[in-house]
Amino acid sequence: MSDRPLVAVVVFPGSNDDRDAAWALGSVGAEPTFVWHEETSLPGGTGAVVLPGGFSYGDYLRTGAIASVAPVMSAVREFASVGGPVLGICNGFQVLCEARLLPGVLRPNRQLEFVCADASLLVEVADSLFLRRCTIGQELVIPVKHGEGAWYADEGTFVQLAARGQIVLRYTADVNGAMGNVAGVVNEAGNVMGLMPHPEHAVDPLLGSADGGLLLAALVDAAAAHRLVAA
Amino acid sequence: MKATVLVRPKDGILDPQGDAVGHSLRKLGFNVAGARVGRIIDLEVDIADANAARAEIERMCGELLANPLIESFEIRLGDA
Numbered sequence: 001m002s003d004r005p006l007v008a009v010v011v012f013p014g015s016n017d018d019r020d021a022a023w024a025l026g027s028v029g030a031e032p033t034f035v036w037h038e039e040t041s042l043p044g045g046t047g048a049v050v051l052p053g054g055f056s057y058g059d060y061l062r063t064g065a066i067a068s069v070a071p072v073m074s075a076v077r078e079f080a081s082v083g084g085p086v087l088g089i090c091n092g093f094q095v096l097c098e099a100r101l102l103p104g105v106l107r108p109n110r111q112l113e114f115v116c117a118d119a120s121l122l123v124e125v126a127d128s129l130f131l132r133r134c135t136i137g138q139e140l141v142i143p144v145k146h147g148e149g150a151w152y153a154d155e156g157t158f159v160q161l162a163a164r165g166q167i168v169l170r171y172t173a174d175v176n177g178a179m180g181n182v183a184g185v186v187n188e189a190g191n192v193m194g195l196m197p198h199p200e201h202a203v204d205p206l207l208g209s210a211d212g213g214l215l216l217a218a219l220v221d222a223a224a225a226h227r228l229v230a231a
Numbered sequence: 232m233k234a235t236v237l238v239r240p241k242d243g244i245l246d247p248q249g250d251a252v253g254h255s256l257r258k259l260g261f262n263v264a265g266a267r268v269g270r271i272i273d274l275e276v277d278i279a280d281a282n283a284a285r286a287e288i289e290r291m292c293g294e295l296l297a298n299p300l301i302e303s304f305e306i307r308l309g310d311a
Contacts, residue, residue: 153300
């Protein structure tokens with residue numbers, strides 16, 4: 001067995017960044033493995049879970065809604081409930097919100113246009129396990145590509161999340177009409193994170209930025225730590 | 232029993248799709264102050280009792296058909 005921490009990448013019908021995610025995770029020290037959405041358990045020794053980008057179930061009903069009730073999500077919920085690190089990227093973020101593992105919901109971009117561009121992000125919180133390799137106020141450049149990325153929550157929830165440090169990443173400019181320019185949030189326990197930008201597309205300076213690698217490497221650190229706790 | 236679920240964006244929730252539809256209607260010369268776009272789901276459930284069917288469909292709405300953060304729903308029993 002590999003010394004590299006095992007990171008499960010869930011594959012839904014319509015996921016399309018699963019392979020990029022696996023490649024990027026491998027480049028920062030993980031042993032990635034794919035898990036089909038119909039599985040009812042995660043592989044033994046799983047240290048972290050990634051829900052990748054894409055258009056699960058063709059975005060039918062609402063983005064992420066059908067995937068949020070897929071069989072594998074019971075296993076993901078259980079994994080998260082014992083502190084397992086879970087990262088949702090783009091469609092994965094939408095799935096986690098629909099599964100109510102994360103607060104809020106992702107709505108159609110206010111400009112009604114698909115946005116595909118490098119986004120500048122501000123690190124709001126650095127003690128999150130996903131941002132331990134970053135510093136507060138650090139600016140990251142990570143691409144976004146989505147039509148439904150405007151994060152929304154009711155005002156009371158938004159204020160509460162901000163006070164608790166659960167809003168971890170914000171865009172430096174209005175990208176999609178997201179409330180408070182929110183780009184990424186974590187759950188109250190801090191072990192589940194969702195973000196619209198794609199860190200797996202930013203792990204090599206040749207492709208414009210390696211800032212996404214900071215997030216994924218922190219996830220791999222957390223996967224190694226979780227594996228030790230679980231063992 | 233047949234039933235229809237109407238899912239609508241909640242009041243006050245930005246509906247860019249509805250805004251675009253309203254804008255296009257105005258461009259066509261129609262006098263439309265606003266448009267909101269929702270979703271219709273026709274169901275056929277194997278429950279004869281109306282109250283039981285309604286309760287079951289409410290559960291469906293809570294678990295999957297609508298997102299209570301942004302959407303309201305209305306259930307109509309029978310051939311709507």
